[in-house]
Amino acid sequence: MPRALPRLDLHTLPVRAQVPVRFATWLLDRPRLGHAPSVKRIAGRLLKQPARQGVIQAQSRLGQILCRDCGNTRDRRVGLELLRQAARAGDGVAQLELGRLYCQPRHLEPQQARHWLELAALQGVDEARDLLDRL
Structure with a gap:
């Protein structure tokens, strides 16, 4: 049986742990950078570990990337699940x-x-x- 991950808000994490999520968010929110596939890949890599650890903002942003920009079914399914987890957390x-x-x-x-x-x-x-x- 899968264990439930604790839900973490970005602001409750130590500053050092916030850096990847903040940087990925900054990259994705830049009008000129955020639409480039290579930037989305970098941001996805930065968000992957925090999302696994239960950071709500990371789950939300990574879920959006996977659902919108990935062509394969598995990635979209993972993205949908990440979005569900973040949505359930509010x-x-x-x-x-x-x-x-x-x-x-x-x-x-x-x-x-x-x-x-x-x-x-x-x-x-x-x-x-x-x-x-x-x-």
């Missing part, structure tokens, strides 16, 4: 991303989409409210 961005994914024809599950979008909207994510209005 990450509004992961909840929004899950809602978006469940609206797509590949995953079309309107009940799941509505569930995650409602949770994201309760956290003040405006885009989730807009998507809920269109469902």
